Amino acid sequence: MRIRVISNLIxxxxxxxxxxxxxxxxxxxxxxxTLSLTNRVRLVPIEGMRGNFYDRNxxxxxxxxxxxxxxxxxxxxxxxxTTLSRVAALVGMQPRDIFASVEKNYTAxxxxxxxxxxxxxxxxxxxEEQAFSLxxxxxxxxxxxxxRYRDAASHIVGYVGEISKDELDRLRGYGYQMRDxxxxxxxxxxxxxxxxxxxxxxxxxxxxxGYFIKSLGTKEAVAGKDLFLxxxxxLQQYIDELFAGKAGACVVxxxxxxxxxxxxxxxxxxxxxxxxxxxxxxVTALLGDPSHPLLNRAxxxxxxxxxxxxxxxxIAALEKKKISADDRFYCGGTYTLGxxxxxxxxxxxxxxxxxxxxxxxxxxxxxYQVGRLVGIDDMSSFAQRFGFGTPxxxxxxxxxxxxxxxxxxxxxxxxxxWFEGDTVNxxxxxxxxxxxxxxxxxxxxxxxxGGNLVQPYLVRRIGDVEVHTIKSRPxxxxxxxxxxxxxxxxxxxxxxxxxxxRARVEGLRIAGKTGTAQDPSGPSHAWxxxxxxxxxxxxxxxxxxxxxxxxxxxxxxxxxxxxxxxxEVGLL
Amino acid sequence: MREFEDLDRVLLFxxxxxxxxxxxxxxxxxxxxxxxxxxRFVTRQAFWMLxxxxxxxxxxxxxxxxxxxxxxxxxxxxxxxxxxxxxxxGRIRLGAQRWFSIAGFSVQPSEFYKIIYIIxxxxxxxxxxxxxxxxxxxxxPLLLTVLxxxxxxxxxxxxTALILIPVFFAMLFVAGARVLHLLGLILMGVGASPxxxxxxxxxxxxxxxxxxxxxxxxxxxxYTVIQSKIAxxxxxxxGKGWLAGTQNQLNFLPERHTDFIFSVIGEExxxxxxxxxxxxxxxxxxxxxMIIEGTTDIYGKLLGTGxxxxxxxxxxxxxxxxxxxxxxxxxxxxxxxxxxxxxxxTIIAIALLLNVGMRRTRF
Numbered sequence: 001m002r003i004r005v006i007s008n009l010i011x012x013x014x015x016x017x018x019x020x021x022x023x024x025x026x027x028x029x030x031x032x033x034t035l036s037l038t039n040r041v042r043l044v045p046i047e048g049m050r051g052n053f054y055d056r057n058x059x060x061x062x063x064x065x066x067x068x069x070x071x072x073x074x075x076x077x078x079x080x081x082t083t084l085s086r087v088a089a090l091v092g093m094q095p096r097d098i099f100a101s102v103e104k105n106y107t108a109x110x111x112x113x114x115x116x117x118x119x120x121x122x123x124x125x126x127x128e129e130q131a132f133s134l135x136x137x138x139x140x141x142x143x144x145x146x147x148r149y150r151d152a153a154s155h156i157v158g159y160v161g162e163i164s165k166d167e168l169d170r171l172r173g174y175g176y177q178m179r180d181x182x183x184x185x186x187x188x189x190x191x192x193x194x195x196x197x198x199x200x201x202x203x204x205x206x207x208x209x210g211y212f213i214k215s216l217g218t219k220e221a222v223a224g225k226d227l228f229l230x231x232x233x234x235l236q237q238y239i240d241e242l243f244a245g246k247a248g249a250c251v252v253x254x255x256x257x258x259x260x261x262x263x264x265x266x267x268x269x270x271x272x273x274x275x276x277x278x279x280x281x282x283v284t285a286l287l288g289d290p291s292h293p294l295l296n297r298a299x300x301x302x303x304x305x306x307x308x309x310x311x312x313x314x315i316a317a318l319e320k321k322k323i324s325a326d327d328r329f330y331c332g333g334t335y336t337l338g339x340x341x342x343x344x345x346x347x348x349x350x351x352x353x354x355x356x357x358x359x360x361x362x363x364x365x366x367x368y369q370v371g372r373l374v375g376i377d378d379m380s381s382f383a384q385r386f387g388f389g390t391p392x393x394x395x396x397x398x399x400x401x402x403x404x405x406x407x408x409x410x411x412x413x414x415x416x417x418w419f420e421g422d423t424v425n426x427x428x429x430x431x432x433x434x435x436x437x438x439x440x441x442x443x444x445x446x447x448x449x450g451g452n453l454v455q456p457y458l459v460r461r462i463g464d465v466e467v468h469t470i471k472s473r474p475x476x477x478x479x480x481x482x483x484x485x486x487x488x489x490x491x492x493x494x495x496x497x498x499x500x501x502r503a504r505v506e507g508l509r510i511a512g513k514t515g516t517a518q519d520p521s522g523p524s525h526a527w528x529x530x531x532x533x534x535x536x537x538x539x540x541x542x543x544x545x546x547x548x549x550x551x552x553x554x555x556x557x558x559x560x561x562x563x564x565x566x567x568e569v570g571l572l
Numbered sequence: 573m574r575e576f577e578d579l580d581r582v583l584l585f586x587x588x589x590x591x592x593x594x595x596x597x598x599x600x601x602x603x604x605x606x607x608x609x610x611x612r613f614v615t616r617q618a619f620w621m622l623x624x625x626x627x628x629x630x631x632x633x634x635x636x637x638x639x640x641x642x643x644x645x646x647x648x649x650x651x652x653x654x655x656x657x658x659x660x661x662g663r664i665r666l667g668a669q670r671w672f673s674i675a676g677f678s679v680q681p682s683e684f685y686k687i688i689y690i691i692x693x694x695x696x697x698x699x700x701x702x703x704x705x706x707x708x709x710x711x712x713p714l715l716l717t718v719l720x721x722x723x724x725x726x727x728x729x730x731x732t733a734l735i736l737i738p739v740f741f742a743m744l745f746v747a748g749a750r751v752l753h754l755l756g757l758i759l760m761g762v763g764a765s766p767x768x769x770x771x772x773x774x775x776x777x778x779x780x781x782x783x784x785x786x787x788x789x790x791x792x793x794x795y796t797v798i799q800s801k802i803a804x805x806x807x808x809x810x811g812k813g814w815l816a817g818t819q820n821q822l823n824f825l826p827e828r829h830t831d832f833i834f835s836v837i838g839e840e841x842x843x844x845x846x847x848x849x850x851x852x853x854x855x856x857x858x859x860x861x862m863i864i865e866g867t868t869d870i871y872g873k874l875l876g877t878g879x880x881x882x883x884x885x886x887x888x889x890x891x892x893x894x895x896x897x898x899x900x901x902x903x904x905x906x907x908x909x910x911x912x913x914x915x916x917x918t919i920i921a922i923a924l925l926l927n928v929g930m931r932r933t934r935f
Binding site for chain 2: 002003005006009010013016020021024026029031032033035039040207208209213
């Protein structure tokens with residue numbers, strides 16, 4: 001009978017359906033179970049709080065303050081037009097700005113959108129009071145990076161910003177993710193890995209529209225570690241004010257350990273502006289500022305050194321036995337070499353001088369002669385022994401190495417031999433030599449501490465762990481030689497005829513050297529580098545004032561004020 | 573009433589069991605952990621079932637099916653008028669004009685028309701039994717099919733229209749048409765299919781293309797199939813448990829209380845539940861086949877064949893569709909899917925089967 005055919009067909013179809021079910025539910029079970037899980041579970045990250053910064057006395061430099069942000073939960077928003085308009089009126093925004101913000105930042109219904117950051121407390125309270133009639137609008141206190149000393153320590157602490165594509169490519173393997181905030185410069189960048197909190201997360205169950213249904217679990221975020229700095233913020237702030245609008249850099253360093261007590265670069269910037277969406281205009285202006293406020297002049301600015309280089313020449317000459325402590329050279333105000341005239345800074349000349357007097361007078365003619373005796377090769381190698389031409393290794397990103405010229409370099413780069421005129425120029429710190437203020441500070445520290453080149457550092461403790469062991473290596477200069485040069489440097493400040501006499505501080509014994517570095521682009525840069533106390537040095541101070549004229553004037557007075565302040569805060 | 577001795581109580585029992593399983597699934601499908609809570613689906617479905625059991629079932633069991641068949645042509649014409657009317661003044665929902673709004677309820681005339689169609693074809697084939705073996709004898713049944721087919725396609729309701737085709741062939745086959753003639757008709761149909769494709773609405777074409785590859789439009793036309801496959805597949809052997817299917821509860825499955833109710837079974841009750849359900853359907857169909865085999869009346873046989881074919885085709889297409897084995901054509905799962913029109917149509921169909929079974933000894 002034909003009905004049998006239909007009956008059999010039904011059985012065949014039923015078997016086919018069962019086979020299909022087995023294929024879908026047993027064979028492909030894993031695949032679909034995973035898909036079902038990813039369908040319904042979302043991970044919402046919770047940002048870990050960044051660690052605080054403290055100065056050497058425990059004064060808080062950087063922390064996170066609560067910022068009252070207005071956030072909108074898209075899934076709870078009712079009558080979005082009227083609600084958002086009312087919010088706009090309360091926080092003083094244009095309604096269309098708030099709509100645009102919601103639209104632009106929408107990612108998922110359960111993901112809060114920040115429409116206005118950092119409203120004042122009064123507005124926050126008003127909003128909270130009206131919360132009932134504003135469904136989906138909330139005030140949330142989020143941690144916001146606060147740089148308490150604004151631009152005073154800007155180049156030390158740096159700032160944070162959203163991770164860039166390059167950084168993400170480089171750091172993805174280390175737990176960094178899109179939209180993370182990351183240190184961009186300064187210590188924020190250098191120690192980002194320690195400061196950054198460990199991100200927590202919430203597992204949410206969502207429905208088909210991505211609406212939050214319930215929380216499946218939370219992993220608390222872990223706050224980052226605090227940084228304890230070697231810097232004394234009182235001194236730092238004082239120096240910052242001393243610059244009073246001028247550009248330049250100043251470094252104060254412990255000569256024995258390399259601890260950086262102050263590191264100022266001017267002009268500076270307010271790191272807070274990078275954490276504030278509404279100050280993006282200022283950021284743009286900052287980036288385009290021709291005076292380069294973001295450049296850390298202390299560690300990454302390179303300058304001609306001028307006469308501050310003379311102690312190195314003196315040391316090289318004494319070490320290499322080219323001169324003895326009592327050898328005298330005559331200065332008549334000018335020096336002739338191959339028919340060319342080289343001037344001393346004092347037209348009248350310094351007459352007969354030994355090395356101490358040469359330093360005291362900062363006599364160019366003295367050092368022309370001594371420099372020629374030493375020769376370019378030893379001058380260059382001694383400059384390198386004192387750390388010029390290589391980064392100091394300070395714990396800041398982007399440090400410059402400066403430059404020490406030599407015979408081979410000139411042959412290769414300039415296609416010229418090294419001339420005696422070059423030697424003469426280098427002997428007074430002019431010509432091709434380029435240094436950073438930090439390198440000069442280290443040089444002075446090495447002279448002061450008896451010939452040990454220290455590695456400067458800013459962070460002594462991360463969380464509970466002491467991180468810095470003092471790194472120094474002997475340069476291999478005899479104590480006798482150093483004592484001769486120190487004697488000269490002491491007379492620079494202490495002698496009434498010393499070039500650095502304006503650096504004097506009542507009751508402090510200071511040694512140092514002034515410098516007036518010629519810069520083809522404008523007036524000379526004024527330098528002073530010195531240390532105190534002379535007999536048992538503790539701190540070295542370097543001042544470099546861009547286009548500041550003669551080192552013996554402004555730079556000396558600046559340094560004098562710094563020494564005085566250092567004593568006041570107990571560093572001397 | 574002597575006939576009631578032959579009332580197939582097993583069939584009736586199976587209907588109730590499957591309906592109750594369906595009600596559990598609708599409950600689960602409307603017990604949404606998300607936003608809207610749609611408990612009224614369960615009460616409405618139960619209410620319709622109650623009316624079906626109290627009014628429709630007795631009505632179509634007590635009136636002799638021979639008398640019903642006598643009204644075939646009248647109902648056919650009236651039905652066609654209704655199908656025309658729904659095109660003019662029906663309610664538009666989900667891009668289709670299939671429903672009349674009556675007292676707040678939506679009535680889908682094309683659902684009921686399947687039964688009318690079966691009755692009419694039965695009536696014609698019964699009268700012209702002797703001509704069925706000739707090619708000419710197939711012309712009128714073909715016309716009887718084409719008219720409602722086109723009207724239903726126009727709504728558009730591809731699923732319901734397509735059901736008419738296997739029903740048509742099965743009834744001709746059982747009536748004694750030559751296999752050669754039937755093959756000829758099928759060839760003609762295949763030949764005309766490019767024309768048919770041309771007449772399809774854009775969304776229907778899209779559905780067919782999406783069936784071939786659901787991933788071409790995972791958030792649009794392919795979304796339902798993908799989510800349904802995920803639901804069934806993630807159910808595994810034992811399922812996630814009643815009210816615990818995340819695909820269902822979290823609203824990832826659209827249309828889960830109507831056309832995709834089987835995905836809920838698959839997800840929450842697993843392979844075991846799904847196979848048991850298919851087994852119950854097979855048993856139900858088997859009881860139907862037994863009724864057809866038990867009657868000597870050609871009208872009863874043809875009526876039964878039409879109904880069994882309709883039910884089995886709907887079951888098969890619906891389940892295959894939820895697993896992505898067939899294109900999504902909008903066919904409800906008999907007795908399971910939420911919807912009054914579909915439920916009542918199935919109840920009437922079952923009642924007519926019982927009717928045939930009760931009166932098999934009279935001739």
